[in-house]
Amino acid sequence: MTDAEAPQPRRRTAWLTPGRVAATGGLLLLIAVIVLWIAPADGYQLQLVDPAHPVAPLVHVKGKRHTRSGTIYFVDVRERPARLIERLLPWARADGSSLVRSPPISSSLDRRLGQVEMLDSQKIAPYVALKLLGYDVSARSAAVGVLQVENDAPAAKILQPNDVILAVDGQAVKTIAELHGVLGRKHPGDRLDIRFRRGTAIRDATVTTKAAAGNSKQAILGIFASDNLQVHLPVQVVIDSQGIGGPSAGLAFALEILQELGRNVAHGHKIAATGELGLDGRVLPISGVKQKTLGARRAHVDVFLVPAGDNAQEARRYADGLRIIPVENVQQALRKLATLAPKT
Numbered sequence: 001m002t003d004a005e006a007p008q009p010r011r012r013t014a015w016l017t018p019g020r021v022a023a024t025g026g027l028l029l030l031i032a033v034i035v036l037w038i039a040p041a042d043g044y045q046l047q048l049v050d051p052a053h054p055v056a057p058l059v060h061v062k063g064k065r066h067t068r069s070g071t072i073y074f075v076d077v078r079e080r081p082a083r084l085i086e087r088l089l090p091w092a093r094a095d096g097s098s099l100v101r102s103p104p105i106s107s108s109l110d111r112r113l114g115q116v117e118m119l120d121s122q123k124i125a126p127y128v129a130l131k132l133l134g135y136d137v138s139a140r141s142a143a144v145g146v147l148q149v150e151n152d153a154p155a156a157k158i159l160q161p162n163d164v165i166l167a168v169d170g171q172a173v174k175t176i177a178e179l180h181g182v183l184g185r186k187h188p189g190d191r192l193d194i195r196f197r198r199g200t201a202i203r204d205a206t207v208t209t210k211a212a213a214g215n216s217k218q219a220i221l222g223i224f225a226s227d228n229l230q231v232h233l234p235v236q237v238v239i240d241s242q243g244i245g246g247p248s249a250g251l252a253f254a255l256e257i258l259q260e261l262g263r264n265v266a267h268g269h270k271i272a273a274t275g276e277l278g279l280d281g282r283v284l285p286i287s288g289v290k291q292k293t294l295g296a297r298r299a300h301v302d303v304f305l306v307p308a309g310d311n312a313q314e315a316r317r318y319a320d321g322l323r324i325i326p327v328e329n330v331q332q333a334l335r336k337l338a339t340l341a342p343k344t
């Protein structure tokens with residue numbers, strides 16, 4: 001047998017080739033990304049940008065004098081649970097979004113509270129607008145009731161569900177907006193004197209505020225509250241919230257009602273506005289300023305009305321040329337808008 005005819009040793013297939021290693025690594029990476037994308041980031045949610053919306057389709061005033069000149073816009077923030085990949089990798093988050101801790105309550109209660117605040121806004125906005133126009137209006141609310149207290153809030157040592165808050169720092173609070181108005185002048189860590197009713201007993205105590213989730217400068221008590229605000233109006237005003245929660249559309253609602261009843265508010269401009277309203281017309285601080293400013297920009301409005309103070313400062317950080325107008329009350333908002341050059 002010649003050498004050429006001699007049996008040749010069998011070659012063993014090499015499984016760990018560079019190509020197979022790379023393919024396996026790529027597959028494992030893909031699986032990891034899918035897991036991170038599907039897995040929820042428990043305890044966190046994303047605040048997302050939503051372009052500003054015209055208010056007019058939501059507001060219906062009986063017997064209105066339609067003299068529209070310009071458009072009023074409201075801004076909101078969309079929220080959804082964050083994915084694990086979005087918590088770990090900022091680049092995976094939607095443009096303009098913010099990662100914040102989820103409220104320490106059930107999602108159903110969170111929606112209910114947002115609806116309560118929106119309901120107040122739907123009552124306060126027409127009350128303020130009609131009062132400015134000289135109509136005979138009235139409002140009544142007994143006090144602010146405590147629905148729930150955050151477990152980690154200092155207030156949990158004092159307040160309980162079903163307590164009724166009567167006054168804060170000597171100022172009577174009959175609506176959620178009035179409570180927010182007092183807190184808007186405070187800083188996290190400030191101590192407040194509160195008077196509240198538990199059953200039939202009136203009590204006094206001192207409570208320390210805490211920072212709001214996602215806003216280290218905003219002072220809150222860490223309670224979830226409701227009121228029983230009732231307003232009486234000589235003109236029928238219906239506001240369709242379309243499922244939007246929270247109180248921050250109050251200023252935009254009031255401006256739209258004024259415009260629909262004959263007041264030239266926008267002067268031909270596209271005006272975005274945000275701010276909770278008090279019964280006295282004050283514009284109170286709101287949350288989600290970053291997303292709301294970006295939402296106003298995406299709608300290409302001309303100016304953006306924002307509560308004066310920290311809200312206005314934050315709005316300017318994201319304005320990128322959008323004119324920010326800080327306002328303390330509705331009357332001031334109207335005066336500042338009147339200085340805009342008419343636009344046709």
